Amino acid sequence: MVWDVAIVGGGSAGLSAGAILAKDGFKTLVLEEKLRVGGRGNSFEYKKGYIVDFGIHALRLADEGAAAKVFDRIGEKLEIVEPEIQKLYYKEEWTDLPLSVNKLSTTPIFSQEDREELGPALTQMLTLKPEEYWNTPVSEWAEKNVKSKNLKWFLQDLLTKLLLVAADMKVTSTGELFDLVQIFVKTGKGVGYAVGGWKTILDRLTETIEASGEVRVGTKAEKIIVKNNEVKRVITKEEAIEANKVIAAFPVQKLFDLVDEKNFSKEFVKKSKSTLPSMGISIDYGFSKKVSDFHSFMCADPWMTATFTSNIDPSVAPAGEQLLTVFSVQPPSVIKNLETAKKELRKIEDTIYTMFPEAKGNVKWMRPMILDIVDGAALTITQSRDKRADVKTTVKGLYLVGDTCNGEGAGGDIAFNSARRCADMISKSS
Numbered sequence: 001m002v003w004d005v006a007i008v009g010g011g012s013a014g015l016s017a018g019a020i021l022a023k024d025g026f027k028t029l030v031l032e033e034k035l036r037v038g039g040r041g042n043s044f045e046y047k048k049g050y051i052v053d054f055g056i057h058a059l060r061l062a063d064e065g066a067a068a069k070v071f072d073r074i075g076e077k078l079e080i081v082e083p084e085i086q087k088l089y090y091k092e093e094w095t096d097l098p099l100s101v102n103k104l105s106t107t108p109i110f111s112q113e114d115r116e117e118l119g120p121a122l123t124q125m126l127t128l129k130p131e132e133y134w135n136t137p138v139s140e141w142a143e144k145n146v147k148s149k150n151l152k153w154f155l156q157d158l159l160t161k162l163l164l165v166a167a168d169m170k171v172t173s174t175g176e177l178f179d180l181v182q183i184f185v186k187t188g189k190g191v192g193y194a195v196g197g198w199k200t201i202l203d204r205l206t207e208t209i210e211a212s213g214e215v216r217v218g219t220k221a222e223k224i225i226v227k228n229n230e231v232k233r234v235i236t237k238e239e240a241i242e243a244n245k246v247i248a249a250f251p252v253q254k255l256f257d258l259v260d261e262k263n264f265s266k267e268f269v270k271k272s273k274s275t276l277p278s279m280g281i282s283i284d285y286g287f288s289k290k291v292s293d294f295h296s297f298m299c300a301d302p303w304m305t306a307t308f309t310s311n312i313d314p315s316v317a318p319a320g321e322q323l324l325t326v327f328s329v330q331p332p333s334v335i336k337n338l339e340t341a342k343k344e345l346r347k348i349e350d351t352i353y354t355m356f357p358e359a360k361g362n363v364k365w366m367r368p369m370i371l372d373i374v375d376g377a378a379l380t381i382t383q384s385r386d387k388r389a390d391v392k393t394t395v396k397g398l399y400l401v402g403d404t405c406n407g408e409g410a411g412g413d414i415a416f417n418s419a420r421r422c423a424d425m426i427s428k429s430s
């Protein structure tokens with residue numbers, strides 16, 4: 001048989017594109033090499049009664065965000081809950097996380113001088129055109145426009161690291177920062193979590209595809225065959241799969257393992273292969289009792305952001321127990337040196353026990369991870385917006401989706417948004 005669309009990769013992007021296309025009447029096959037779908041967004045019952053996402057998996061802009069829009073597109077509503085009690089651990093004290101106008105004007109972390117400087121800096125963020133700042137490093141913009149050391153810390157280490165999952169302000173794109181801040185302010189939304197975890201998203205998308213097509217796990221695509229600049233088929237160990245269109249739904253760095261690079265321009269090949277991801281440390285904890293009422297928190301030193309997911313959505317942990325996920329974005333210099341990475345990890349663990357004294361004696365299980373890929377493309381000045389790969393390739397019938405593509409937001413947003421754009425493109429062209 002000939003499939004209308006074959007999708008290589010059953011992560012958030014591949015499943016989203018597949019679900020939309022299946023809904024639009026395309027006979028769709030998704031190939032996933034692992035035994036379960038989800039990729040970097042995998043989510044499953046990790047321990048009895050615990051639905052654990054792969055690290056924190058928050059949905060930027062909550063019910064107005066990219067995942068919600070994919071669900072709208074397939075005619076469904078994604079149930080999302082938003083955290084309320086959000087705290088900051090700063091200089092060994094707890095305070096409210098200053099991310100609303102109200103909290104910004106009352107936070108004890110700012111002096112009067114900080115507040116006076118904050119107004120003009122925020123005005124710039126909200127009014128300047130992001131497209132004029134794609135190539136400006138955040139550190140350069142902050143240096144030019146802010147004198148206070150404290151405020152520089154807030155704008156870079158709190159806001160930018162948190163929103164863009166960025167480790168190094170000397171290369172992070174100010175345009176990407178402005179764009180996200182402007183969308184947050186325009187929608188008035190924060191972040192949200194899918195009820196039942198990211199698993200709900202994966203399950204529903206898979207079911208939608210399987211109503212008319214197939215999601216085949218444990219099947220690695222070995223090659224994508226292109227002839228006369230047109231995509232022909234996908235080769236697995238078992239068979240040659242004929243398809244009219246093929247979507248490569250995995251990080252672009254790996255594209256040329258499957259498709260001969262002679263089909264693309266030298267510049268595209270070089271840029272794609274050298275795309276740098278963001279990196280970090282993630283720890284999930286299952287606690288045998290409730291150790292905090294917080295929904296989420298940030299710690300300034302060592303830098304971490306964390307979510308007591310089961311305080312926001314009790315369905316993800318057994319009653320009376322607690323699920324905490326902690327994430328710390330890190331530069332390659334830390335992650336690529338195992339000893340240094342482990343040292344950071346231990347610092348984070350120790351700080352968790354200092355912040356929540358009851359945590360230490362009540363760890364039922366934990367999952368520490370040192371990750372050399374978090375978001376597929378770090379939002380740097382050389383990888384900002386349309387410097388990333390387009391959804392449509394120069395090969396007829398071959399498309400790319402995923403978080404290394406050109407698209408709005410960061411990480412998962414880009415995966416969902418690129419998938420929606422790709423599916424719309426295929427739908428309209430057929």
Ligand SMILES: Cc1cc2nc3c(=O)[nH]c(=O)nc-3n(C[C@H](O)[C@H](O)[C@H](O)COP(=O)(O)OP(=O)(O)OC[C@H]3O[C@@H](n4cnc5c(N)ncnc54)[C@H](O)[C@@H]3O)c2cc1C
Nearest residue numbers: 009011012013033039040041055057058221402403411412
């Ligand atoms: C710890 C962590 C925390 C994160 N937190 C957030 C967050 O809070 N919010 C957010 O929006 N994003 C977050 N992200 C990023 C988010 O997970 C990714 O942006 C998103 O999952 C990318 O989806 P994708 O489909 O583009 O790629 P992937 O998830 O990488 O999916 C690609 C899939 O393709 C499969 N594959 C690859 N090659 C082949 C082949 N040859 N044949 C068959 N299958 C193949 C892989 O197995 C994989 O399943 C986080 C990521 C991590 C790691």
